[in-house]
Amino acid sequence: MKKVLILALFVFTSIMFVACGGTTTLAPTTQAPTTNAPTTLAPTTQAPTTQAPTTQVPTTLAPTTQAPTTTQEPITTTTTTETTTTTTTTTTTTTSDTTAPVFFGINDRVLFFGESFNPMDGVMAVDDTDGLLTSEITIDGTVDMETQGVYVLTYSVTDSAGNTATVERTITVYASRWIIPNGEFSEDVANAAENRNDPVDWGWHGNTGTMTAEVSDGMAKIEILTVGTVSYGTQFYLLNRTIEQGKTYRISFRVRADVPRPLQLVLERGIGGTRMFDNIYDMTTEWQEISFDYYQYAATIDGNGKFAFFAGNINGSEVATTYYLDYVRVEEIPTPEDTEAPVLIGVDPVEVLVGTAFDPLAGVSFMENQDYTLTIDDLVVTGADLIDINTIGEYTVTYSLTDASGNTALVDRTVKVVSEIMTSSFYVVNGDFAKDQLVPYPQPAMDGWGWHGSGSFRTWIQGGVSVIDVYDTWRLFYGTQFYQQNRVLTEGQIYQITFRAKADEPRLLQVQLEGSGFTTVAAVFELTTEWQTFTYEYAHNVGTLSNIKFGFFAGNIHGVSAPTQVYLDDVDINVISELSEDTTAPQIWGVEDYYIIEGNTFDPLMGLKVYDHVDKSLTKDDIVIVTNTVDTNTVGTYTVEYSLTDASGNIATYTREVNVITAAEAALTRINFIDGDFEAQVPITADDNNQGWTLKTSSGGVVNPAEFVADREGTVAKITVTNVGTVPHGVQFHQLNQPGFITEFGAMYKFTFWAKADQARDIAVQLQENEGWLVLSNTTVSITTEWTQYEVILINAERSYPKAKIGFFFGLIDSLNPDNSPATSIYIDDVTIELIGYVKDDVAPRI
Structure with a gap:
């Protein structure tokens, strides 16, 4: 702020009063010096005055930081005459400048390598007396724009009165715009x-x-x-x-x-x-x-x-x-030197129907590792102008694409002009996995591989191989998915899918062609620890379909799906003129080596399933037991040999080892009932999380609260059904979510209980998994009005589940025979479960 000088004249007057003919003389007065040149008042003579004595009130200008103040000070002189005259003398006082200048535009900055920085850009200094002082600013400190760090600059400026202003400014220089603040965690x-x-x-x-x-x-x-x-x-x-x-x-x-x-x-x-x-x-x-x-x-x-x-x-x-x-x-x-050429996609040999226009860029794309400026417009195509679409023959089109580092991709593409199309727009990108890919391609995955699923797994493409590392398959086949999308299946064409695969542990792998809400191909392959080449052929006769997803599924496939690493390579799809002869043998699932406790019955067909790529009429009944030496009454190791022949004469043979063991040698069951004999009378509620028995209804079922009644020299449970509803689970009596309620793949259980009813009727005993309510085993039992002990064999032929549900259904068991499911009171006692058989497991758990 600029100071304003208020100039006041302070006159010091000395008046002498004389009784008769006296004179008054005004003494000379000098004005106090200011920042301007001093001014002197010349002496004057004032005539005497006579008036009633008065006193003048002093007037004072309030002092400010901007200007000196002027004060009128009364001076009173008394004479010997009858009148007294009061006069006022004005004096001037100057206040010194103590206000420092003020800075503008000094803010902390964050800068990056390669940026320019002038420490005076936008900076000003202004003083309330001297005005603009920007040119007087001094700066202590430097900033190195090529060295990452924190720099402090000290700005100073002094006005003419000696007042100094000082400000510190922090300049942070980063090598990268990707900043990690507090990366050493020094600030709590x-x-x-x-x-x-x-x-x-x-x-x-x-x-x-x-x-x-x-x-x-x-x-x-x-x-x-x-x-x-x-x-x-x-x-x-x-x-x-x-x-x-x-x-x-x-x-x-x-x-x-x-x-x-x-x-x-x-x-x-x-x-x-x-x-x-x-x-x-x-x-x-x-x-x-x-x-x-x-x-x-x-x-x-x-x-x-x-x-x-x-x-x-x-x-x-x-x-x-x-x-x-x-x-x-x-x-x-620094980015490493790029020595890798782009990868051209969609330049496989192609057939063009005679008389049909050919666009050499249709469906063509590329993948590049560094040059993000590269576009499809940089692709050089030669030879396309030499194709005569009206003349049947074979032509060559050359594609060339060079990135910014001079790496060139060069591909000669064969173009056949034919009278009948034998190729398809269905293509596979990076099927030989020559291009590394560490993250899934965003959906729709058209120009690369995508992956996701409800299971736990990792996937990567590196070193010319795709690896699907499965930790948890989840409960269905699509728990792990590896795919490409938006492919086209053309009506009337026959497709041949080929790939190589292996796994660290033998398991199944499913190949799928699917659209929105439908599946056209679901082919299953048995992987071993050795690389194998697999082939599957499919004739598409249901109309041309777009938006097709082509994928490999490594989730839970019919229970034969060990969590392990799966390897893929050389994936390809071609159109062929006719289906090849079926030379692929069928498959039998569930023939793993087995343990069974002596004295129990072993059914060699228990839990088995069959599959064939072509012959869909095969069933478990077509399995031939070639040899079966198992004697469950004698501890020992036995073999069972199986054979299965499909309609084309392809034969599959399997051999499994069955070990008969004592109960003391057997693994312990991980399913144990709470209050299975009802003696503790643990409360029975409708809550699925009840630590004990659960009684609940659905689909029209109605039941009275459960009762504990005296019977069979103890306590039994009484369940009174008043309406069975419309489904078997209209009334349910079960246990689930109990600690350690785990069922393993291939497990065989002996489920025993005592039961009777006021009116004879059918009930169902079920083993379920508690995620998607998949029924693993179901048996209908006809109970009578007399106490009877029943024994049911339950088998889990699907997969291992951490949460199992086991119990009774008292609803409408068979809708075709409703008379067999009357509403009545049912009595249950001494429910037990025993693990009597299980798959031999030599594979360590995965961490």
Whole structure:
């Protein structure tokens, strides 16, 4: 602010009063000096005055920081005459300048390598007296725009009165726009169950899982209380990251855990968006230094990237522990020299119907590892102009595509002009897996492989092979899916699918061609530990279909689906003129080696299923038992040989080993009833989570509350059904969700109970899995009005389930014979279950 000078004349007047003929003389007065040149008042003579004595009230100008003040001070002189005259003398006082200048435009900045920086851009200094002082600013300190770090600049300026203003400014220089704040965790953050509010620094929360986290002692400490049901059940992350296209980053961190478990590190475009990378690491109790390089081929993630550590249910791991992170860093590094040529897609040999136009770019695309500027417009096509679509013959079209590093992809494509089409637009991208792919291609997966599923698994394409690493198959075949989408099946064409595959442990693999709500192909193949080449042919005669999904499924396929690693290579689909002769043998499922407790009955066909690619009329009854030496009354090892022949004469033979063992040698059952004899009278409720028996109804069934009554020299359960409803489970009496209620694939149980009814009727005994309510085993039992002990064999021929449901159905058992299901009172006692047989398991569990 500019000072305003208020100039006041202070006159010092000396008046002499004389009684007779006196004179008054005004003494000379000098004005006080200011910042302007001093001014002197010349002396004057004032005539004497006579008036009544008065006193003038002094007037004072309030002092300000802008100008000196002027004060009128009264001076009173008394004479010997009868009158007294009061006069006023004005004086001037000057206040000194003590206000320092003020800076504008000095803000902390974040800069990146390659940017220019002038420390004076936008900076000003203004003084209330001297005005603009920008040219007088001095700066102490420097900023190196080629060295990452934090720099402090000190700005100073002094006005003419000697007042100095000083301001510090922090300039942070990053090598990369992908910033990791507090990556060494030197700034503490208090412990909390979640921290979602800071868009800049570390955040965390649970998503189906629960957790706490804090930053202390120079590290991040993340405690997993429950893992939840998904891999991202607990999350520790940075939001709003920027990752630039065409840049290579080195990501590193240190990690350990109190108990070993997996940790997932992901980079997402937006929260829950497309994953740029998705890596899983095995944490140990010792500190590990983990580092990898990542190239951002996709478009820049502009301020909405999520960089996150997930520690939920990863590959089936439910370990709840505390893990520790430190030295999380992201460094931009030079991108390695690109020596890899682009991969051309859709340039396989093709047939063109004579007289039909040929577009050499139709269905053609490419994959590139670094040059994100490359487009299909850069593709050079030669020879297409030489094709005569009106003349049957064979032509060659050459495709050439060169990336920015000079790597060239060159493909000669054979184009046949024919009178009848024998090829199809159905094509496979990267079927030889020459192109690495570490994350699934976004749906619809047209130009690469996609994968997802409800099971726990990892998938990657690397080194010319695709690996599907299955930890948990889930309950159905599509628990693990590996696929390409938006393919076309043309009516009247015959397709030949070929691929090579193997697995670390023998298991089934399903190949599927499906559309929205329908399936055209569901072919199953038996994988072994050795590479095999598989072929399947399919004649499509139901109209041309688009949006077809071609996939490999490695979930639970008819129970013969060990969690293991599956390997694929050389996947291809071609059109052939006619179906080949059927030379593939049928399959028998469920013939694994077996244990059975002595004294029990062994049925060699128990739990078996059959399959054939072509002969769909085959059933279990077509299995021939070639030899069966099993004697369940004598402990020992026996063999059973099976044979199955399809309509084309292809024969499948299998041999299994059956071990008869003592009860003491047998594995313990993992299904045990609570209060099976009803002596403890544990409350019976309608809650499925009841720790004991559950009695509930559905579909019109009505039942009275369960009763405990005295009978059979003890206590029994009485269930009075007043309306059976319309289905077998109209009235249910069962146990499920009990601790350790687990049923394994191939398990055989002896289920025994005592029962009677006031009126004879049918009931059903069932073994179910408690996820999709799949019935694993079902037996109808006809009970009478007399107490009778019943024995039912229950078999799980599907897969292992962690939650089983076992019990009785008292509803309408057979809708064709409703008289066999009257509403009546049913009495149950001494319910027991015993594991009497199970599959030989030589495969260790997966961690």
